[in-house]
Amino acid sequence: MCGIIAVIHADPRSQSAAVEIHDALYLLQHRGQDAAGIVTCAAGGRFYQCKGNGMASRVFNDGARVSELPGFMGLGHLRYPTAGSSANSEAQPFYVNSPYGVCLAHNGNLINAPELRKYLDQDAHRHINTESDSELMLNVFANELNETGKARVNAEDCFAALERMYTQCVGGWACTAMLAGFGLIGFRDPYGIRPMVLGWRPSESGSGTDYMMASESVALVQCGYREFKDILPGQAVIIEKGKEPVFRQVHPQKGYSPDIFEYVYFARPDTIIDGIDVDESRRNMGFKLAETIKRQLGPALAEVDVVMPIPETSITSALCVAEALGKPYCQGFVKNRYIFRTFIMPSQKLRQKGVRAKLNPMRKKFEGKNVLLVDDSIVRGTTSREIVLMAREAGAKKVYFTSCAPPITNAHIYGIDLASSSELIAHHRESAAIAELIGADDVIYQTLPDLIEACASLSPRDPATQQFEVGVFCGKYVTPVADDYFERLERIRGEAKKMKVMESARDAVIHGVADQKQIRMAAKGVEVDHDGNVIPASDDTNPGNAEQNVVNGVGAQQSGNGNGCSSCSSSNGGASGNGNGNGESSRRSSTEMVRRTASQDISLHNLNDHA
Numbered sequence: 001m002c003g004i005i006a007v008i009h010a011d012p013r014s015q016s017a018a019v020e021i022h023d024a025l026y027l028l029q030h031r032g033q034d035a036a037g038i039v040t041c042a043a044g045g046r047f048y049q050c051k052g053n054g055m056a057s058r059v060f061n062d063g064a065r066v067s068e069l070p071g072f073m074g075l076g077h078l079r080y081p082t083a084g085s086s087a088n089s090e091a092q093p094f095y096v097n098s099p100y101g102v103c104l105a106h107n108g109n110l111i112n113a114p115e116l117r118k119y120l121d122q123d124a125h126r127h128i129n130t131e132s133d134s135e136l137m138l139n140v141f142a143n144e145l146n147e148t149g150k151a152r153v154n155a156e157d158c159f160a161a162l163e164r165m166y167t168q169c170v171g172g173w174a175c176t177a178m179l180a181g182f183g184l185i186g187f188r189d190p191y192g193i194r195p196m197v198l199g200w201r202p203s204e205s206g207s208g209t210d211y212m213m214a215s216e217s218v219a220l221v222q223c224g225y226r227e228f229k230d231i232l233p234g235q236a237v238i239i240e241k242g243k244e245p246v247f248r249q250v251h252p253q254k255g256y257s258p259d260i261f262e263y264v265y266f267a268r269p270d271t272i273i274d275g276i277d278v279d280e281s282r283r284n285m286g287f288k289l290a291e292t293i294k295r296q297l298g299p300a301l302a303e304v305d306v307v308m309p310i311p312e313t314s315i316t317s318a319l320c321v322a323e324a325l326g327k328p329y330c331q332g333f334v335k336n337r338y339i340f341r342t343f344i345m346p347s348q349k350l351r352q353k354g355v356r357a358k359l360n361p362m363r364k365k366f367e368g369k370n371v372l373l374v375d376d377s378i379v380r381g382t383t384s385r386e387i388v389l390m391a392r393e394a395g396a397k398k399v400y401f402t403s404c405a406p407p408i409t410n411a412h413i414y415g416i417d418l419a420s421s422s423e424l425i426a427h428h429r430e431s432a433a434i435a436e437l438i439g440a441d442d443v444i445y446q447t448l449p450d451l452i453e454a455c456a457s458l459s460p461r462d463p464a465t466q467q468f469e470v471g472v473f474c475g476k477y478v479t480p481v482a483d484d485y486f487e488r489l490e491r492i493r494g495e496a497k498k499m500k501v502m503e504s505a506r507d508a509v510i511h512g513v514a515d516q517k518q519i520r521m522a523a524k525g526v527e528v529d530h531d532g533n534v535i536p537a538s539d540d541t542n543p544g545n546a547e548q549n550v551v552n553g554v555g556a557q558q559s560g561n562g563n564g565c566s567s568c569s570s571s572n573g574g575a576s577g578n579g580n581g582n583g584e585s586s587r588r589s590s591t592e593m594v595r596r597t598a599s600q601d602i603s604l605h606n607l608n609d610h611a
C-alpha cells in the first residue's frame, strides 16, 4: 500500500506546494514506510525532486529539504513496495522527460507487468530502468501522450491518452500525475479498488481555488480542504493551472469495489473512503465479531474475564466487542509510540523483533485472567504468536485470539503486499490448527458476510449492492487474473527474498561488518531474469549499453544528482529517462533480462578487495 498526494495552488507564483505536500505525507505515513518522495513544478515548467528510501522525516531531513522544492504544484508519494524491489531507485514519484516532462505517483499494483514490459520494449521502444510496475505505467501513459505528435498537449489529448492506457493496464491503481507547466491529473482503476479523493478550498490570496488529491480524506481535512469528492472508478480528473477541474470517464466503470482491507487495517480511522467512515466500519466489525464469539464460545464465554485490543488498529473494534459481550475492556498492552507499523516492515525477522519492541504487556492486567484478545487481522501470524506468548508470560490463564477480519487465505494482488499464500497462516489451515500454531486456546474469525455487511451498511450507495474487493478472503478477485499469475508471483517473491539476503550481505560488506559467508555471497552475486529465474553468475550475457549506463549509476537521459535527493529540469525532447539517477546499481535492465550482481555494487563502492 502506498500513499499519494498532489497539490496545485491557484496562484502560479506560490512556492509552497511542497510545504503542503510534506505536511500531508506525515498524515499518510501509515500507508508506506519504505520510501518517500516529492516532485514540484515551478515557473518555467521546471521539476524539482527529493526522494529516497526511508520515512518522510528521514528523506526530507525533518523538513529541511522542503525549501529546495519550489513551485505551485507537485506530487508526493509514500511507498510500501508490492512489485520490484525496495531499492532507492524505485522510490516515487517517477519521472520521464519525454514527452513534455511527466511525473507519476502510483498506489496499487499492475498484474500484467511482464506483458507491459515486453510491449514497452519491443513496440514502444522505451527504456525501463527499474523493476517497478509504476514505472511501466508511467511509460505506457507517456507513450500514448507521444502519439499526439504535438508540441503541446491539452486536456483532451491527456484524456485520450489515458483512455488508451486503460485498455493496456490490468490491476488496481490510484494515481496522480503532473505535466510540466501544464497541471495535474488524477485517475483511478475501473473498479475503484484503490482510493483517491479530491479536495478544494479558496486560495489564501482569494484569487481562486487550491486543489489537493490524496489517498485518504484525513490529509485533505487536516490541510484545510474541507470539501471533497471521491474520484470514481475509471474516472480521471485534470486540473490545468489557473483552471477548474475537468472530469472524464476514461474507461467504463466495471464496478465499485473498494478494497475492504482499507477498512480492516490500512486506512486511518479518521478517514472516509468512498463515503464509508473507516472508524464506523471498525465499530460495526466489533459488534458483528461479538456475535460470532458468542456463537463459537458458547458457555465458555462465561469464563472470559476481560477483552483487550492489540493496539493500534483494533482498539475501536475491541471496545465494541467488550460492549456487546458485556465484558470489561482493558488495554493490557502498552504500545511504544516510537515503533511504527510492524506488519508493513520488510522482513519477517524485523517484524518479529518489531512486535516485542512495540508491545509491552502489563502483568497486573493478565495475571490469573482469561483474556480475549481482539486484533484487526491475522496475516502471517507473526504478531499473534508473539502476543499470545507475551500474554502467557504475563500470567494469563486462557488466551482467546479473535480477528475482525476473516481468515486471509489468498495473496493480495492490488497493492497490499500481504504475503505469499504459503506464508499466510490461514492458507489451507482451519482455526484449530491456527490456534495450535499461535499457542492460543481458541481462534475466532469474523465471517466474510459479516465483514462485508459491516462496511456496506455505511455506504452512501445502495448498501445491498455495494461490493468490495475481497480476494484475500476467498480467492475471487475483481479483475481477471492470468492462469500463471500466482505461480509467477510466488517465484518473484521467492527471488525477492533471496535478493534481500544478498542485499544484507552487500550492506554488511560495505559497512565492514560482513562475516566470511556474507563476503562470499556478495562476491558471487545473483542474477535473475524478469520471470524471477536465477541465472548462474558465470552467465556471460551481453546486456548492452543500457546496462553500462546504469552500472555507472547514470541511466541514459536521467536527471538526478545521485544522492536520492535531486532537482531536475523538464526536457522537451530526447529519449525518456526515469529520473531516479541515484547511483543504485543493483538493478540493471536490458530489455529481456535483469542482471543483479551484488559484486558489481560493491565495486562501485571500491570494495571489490573484500570480495
Ligand SMILES: O=P(O)(O)OC[C@H]1O[C@H](OP(=O)(O)OP(=O)(O)O)[C@H](O)[C@@H]1O
Residues within 6 Å of the ligand: 265, 310, 311, 312, 313, 314, 340, 341, 342, 343, 344, 375, 376, 377, 378, 379, 380, 381, 382, 383, 384
Ligand atoms: O499476522 P501478522 O503477520 O502478524 O500481521 C497482522 C498484524 O499486523 C498489524 O499490526 P501493525 O503493527 O502493523 O499495525 P497497527 O499498530 O496499526 O495495528 C495488524 O494490526 C496485526 O496485528
Ligand SMILES: NC(=O)CC[C@H](N)C(=O)O
Residues within 6 Å of the ligand: 001, 002, 079, 080, 081, 082, 083, 084, 090, 106, 107, 108, 109, 110, 132, 133, 134, 415, 416, 417
Ligand atoms: N503499495 C503500493 O501501492 C505500491 C506501488 C507500486 N506497485 C510499488 O511497488 O512501488
